[in-house]
Amino acid sequence: MSKVIEIQEAIDKIKDGDVIMVGGFLACGTPLKIIDALVESGKKDLTLICNDTSYVDRGVGKMVVAKQFKKIIASHVGTNRETGNQMNSGETEVVLVPQGTLAEQVRAGGSGLGGVLTRTGIGTLVQEGKQMVEIDGVEWILEKPLRADVALLYGTKVDKSGNIYYEGSTQNFNILMAAAADTVIVEAEEIVEVGELNPNIVRTPGIFVSYIVQGDVL
Amino acid sequence: MSKVIEIQEAIDKIKDGDVIMVGGFLACGTPLKIIDALVESGKKDLTLICNDTSYVDRGVGKMVVAKQFKKIIASHVGTNRETGNQMNSGETEVVLVPQGTLAEQVRAGGSGLGGVLTRTGIGTLVQEGKQMVEIDGVEWILEKPLRADVALLYGTKVDKSGNIYYEGSTQNFNILMAAAADTVIVEAEEIVEVGELNPNIVRTPGIFVSYIVQGDVL
Amino acid sequence: MDKNQIQDFVAKRVAAELKDGDLVNLGIGLPTRVANFVADDINVTFQSENGFVGLGPAPDDSCIDMRIVTAGGTPSSILPGGMFFDSSTSFSIIRGGHLDMTVLGALQVDEKGNLANYMIPGKMVPGMGGAMDLVAGAKQVVIAMEHTQKGNPKILKEVNLPITGVGVVDLIVTEMGVMKVTEEGLVLTEINPEFTVEQVQEATEAKLIIADDLKEMV
């Protein structure tokens, strides 16, 4: 049973207003072909959960320019001036989250945990409005789990059942987001047969993956 | 700079009264040679953090028989009747922890998190005496992070800087414990030169590992 | 039926609950046998909480790899499309709601779906292992067991041993019948034609509600 679909079928899984998670770090490890097709599609009112908003001409940065997001949750938006503009004008809601916290929130969302207890952001704007938990006299910020309707991931080699092997610094949020969305679509640099991947080096289990799209080779 | 030491040097790093974490699941992925040397050494009053207490004649089970633990934190002790005997007689304190909770507690200990928020164990003995955290109307058990003085781990292939690659179901708690102890000693089936391991398939970074001991081939 | 036949009969009936694409965790003992009765025309993946998906059959003596064992510690194998992971990933899968079903044994189960299967205080203290996480996280919890223990009912009005999970059980399958846990109580939906309804009720402490369309268990 192969999970491979055409890119247009993948786009059809995403509805206006959906919350989407997109893997990648400054577009490294981002499913670029799916994102380009998503720009083309004109889907709107989306909420983005992603490490950053990339550049104006690459990855999710193009979607920012195309104003497809009503809300963006990210750790860093400084490489895309358009995000800052939309944030300052109030056109797009931008929630800045410390990167390690964002990673744990996504992990918690996929792992059935109630939240994340971290010291990161204590005494900063990040703490504002958040529930605090005192443990043995120390205060911790409670950060809530994050989940999405659709996760869009990258994989270096993906077998037809969805097992993913990553090369280089492309793992980043992909591994975490795979568990935290109702529908998970991975763009593969290379699609291989089931059984071709060494089970000791797969990092994302195929059981998390709904669909696979053939991507371009980086 | 090689981290490889003789087994006796490894044993010398452990003091009476230490808290030790030992990787493995029913001795699969346990550093068996180090544990055998530890039985030989007669170290005592140790606290064990391990998934289980294995069998009377294998892995940490032998240390239970040799009465080297004053306290045992584990998810399962049913395969070693001696643990149950010592628990019922009050000779050894045994704390039973749900396996997933134990994994997260060790992970939290190595990751600078304040604790684990889980629904596992709600309404059971596990909940007793624990701090509860209410999040959006739902109650979660707060489980505290675990750390150890020394972690004793297994690795299938280990390079001289301590990077570990695992095969089969040996990863289990090894990966988590590597980050959660002051001193980390790994027993390698095979020791290789730095640079010989593909950086995409290493699972435990050498930066966590203090020392390496040559083990037997399974 | 002898003990062996009873176990196979129960396991076979549980297997009929499985659907194509399901991800399932089987407890040790009787539940393990469920894997032997999966229909040929569906694809079911088994998860092993010690660290992999794609649990295969026990290997021949000639090809045992001590690095690949079941959660019961016995030699195992991995099927094509499977992969290995660590204990935190394993329980992210379990606690995170990614398992379609877990099949477990029980010491006691009651009409409210409470389960006791991890200890008899002062007597048998195996520990909960992964069971508390499994019942907390799996979408469906099926109890597969012999109906009575030495003639004594195991299906009670209220469990009196330490609880593994509160109100977690969905379905109970024994050699006498199939019982569904509902708001109203235990509904007997299928009965082994070797027994009468009266005989089943006699062997059950909880009051059984007999389904209008009570079927034969085959």
Next chain:
Amino acid sequence: MDKNQIQDFVAKRVAAELKDGDLVNLGIGLPTRVANFVADDINVTFQSENGFVGLGPAPDDSCIDMRIVTAGGTPSSILPGGMFFDSSTSFSIIRGGHLDMTVLGALQVDEKGNLANYMIPGKMVPGMGGAMDLVAGAKQVVIAMEHTQKGNPKILKEVNLPITGVGVVDLIVTEMGVMKVTEEGLVLTEINPEFTVEQVQEATEAKLIIADDLKEMV
């Protein structure tokens, strides 16, 4: 000194703080240059928060792998003994206290060790990226920057931009000198002989305590 010389001068001085075996994370910009000045006789490992340890130099144009980039998004390389991981592992390392040092830039830093380096409200909103986790988790936080911004002091009595971390800074290195954050305030321990103590104080809003054994910064 021109801008380039200033940056190298500061980076070189920061590099002198490094010890053999250190694990270090360098921020983008000036801090990145620290890697160029590590003493030959020590072994320092650089962590890149986007997912690896063993950060190597930028590759030649001929051998760029788009799968291996720095946290700044530029092509990078991995050294023998390095390894790749996901964002949760990356921040387990950072938040978990495994980093010996982080070197970051600053918009403002004050005499209490408070740091502001992630936004100027309504103007520049890059986001904190990994900075809040880095200052929360690293054993030593070093600020490497130019002493003033367009002639205006950046080392203040009290930061007035949104804070990245409260009381987190240990050491400030600029082209004018080296300042240590202490309970009593900022202690100038080294001075660039091109400047007088008066000049340094004039360029600094916070009151400097001059070390008894004030040294030349080289």
